[in-house]
Amino acid sequence: MAKLTIQRQTILNLINASNQHWDADELARELIIRGHKIGIATVYRGLAALETDGLVNSVQLADKKRYERAVKKHHDHMVCTKCGSIEEFANDTIEALQKVVAHEKGFQMSGHQLILFGCCARCGQQS
Amino acid sequence: MAKLTIQRQTILNLINASNQHWDADELARELIIRGHKIGIATVYRGLAALETDGLVNSVQLADKKRYERAVKKHHDHMVCTKCGSIEEFANDTIEALQKVVAHEKGFQMSGHQLILFGCCARCGQQS
DNA sequence: GTGCGAACGATAACCATTATCGCTATCAAT
DNA sequence: ATTGATAGCGATAATGGTTATCGTTCGCAC
Known part of the structure; x- marks a missing residue:
């Protein structure tokens, strides 16, 4: 279980508060718009950590990976x-x-x- | 039905003669090893054309696209x-x-x- | 033979992702 | 509270598969 830093909590909150499927870039842009200072590399690292810990899920599309809130049931x-x-x-x-x-x-x-x-x-x- | 040029025939022959799943780079390298002069862009274009015409099939993996010989039955x-x-x-x-x-x-x-x-x-x- | 459109080859550009690196925050031990 | 180790951060360069560009060449109709 990796550390749930402020940045990762921020990412997690945004994903959990929405039904969207986000890619790393969209997330970074949206967080910055909301006034959070966060680097794109941190978003990538954060998403990877959150996924490893089962806090978010992902879909690997051909061109990019998209993340969604974790749900109990596989789909x-x-x-x-x-x-x-x-x-x-x-x-x-x-x-x-x-x-x-x-x-x-x-x-x-x-x-x-x-x-x-x-x-x-x-x-x-x-x- | 795009033109089946020498280069595309060469690509097609290689794919049809094997059971492998090739990516564009592997194909280009193998063709050059076999003495064919072919550019990497031509391989990409050729594969796209061959796929459009149903002469080869592809699998889109997370990191790259791989091509295989066309078969009648979907799998x-x-x-x-x-x-x-x-x-x-x-x-x-x-x-x-x-x-x-x-x-x-x-x-x-x-x-x-x-x-x-x-x-x-x-x-x-x-x- | 000439003209034209499609394809070629070399190479630059693209773009999502990952690696690098110096700096900082966290936290346990002192 | 200070120190020190460690993990994470942010900026940015690098990576790697794929696509775009561009000048050249091929193949075919006229």
Whole structure:
């Protein structure tokens, strides 16, 4: 359990107070706007530490990593390719089947990443 | 259908002749070793064109994109976090459930990415 | 043969992330 | 309270995969 410094608390507060999925740069900018003096490297280090300790979760997209508040229940993500919004979903059967598949191949699974790409309900209506 | 130039044929041949998952840099190095004069930008452009035309497939990992020969049947990937090897698997039920989940959320799914991380059978025995 | 558009090769630029380094805050022991 | 060790901080340089730029070349229609 790494040290929960002022800076890391500040990052954590911002993430917990929102439902967004933040990247490091967005977080740094927003914190500075709010009057906190914080370096970008500190944000990266802080996020890594917070994730290690299970205080935040992350989604690794192709281009960047995004962080969200930690929640009890595991879930995966749907990313809208139009507006970039991220929604969460959970499906126990998919989770279970992944383990079955891995086991069949003699693969000791330690994690997974499932992302659905497409057009979210909001964007779909507009088109 | 973009032009299938000599360079792109060369890339395609190399990918088709192997079961590896290549990244752009590996491909360029291997081609040069084999006596082909090809620029790294051409490899990137070629891979993008080949993928657009469905002649190769790709897996987007966190740090880089890897390309494999195109196969008829869609599949997902298991990545060994020790040796970096990539295995393929397919599970129709998982595929179907993804569509169900997306539909429930009013999400018009256009693609997905499922990667299982862990330790492959070979690495698991050694440890 | 000429013209044109697409692709090529070399290289610079981009951008998210990580490493470096000197400084500072924290905290336990004195 | 002072010291000393350690972890973290902030600024910035470096890294590394990918993309953009630009002048040149190739292939094909006319």
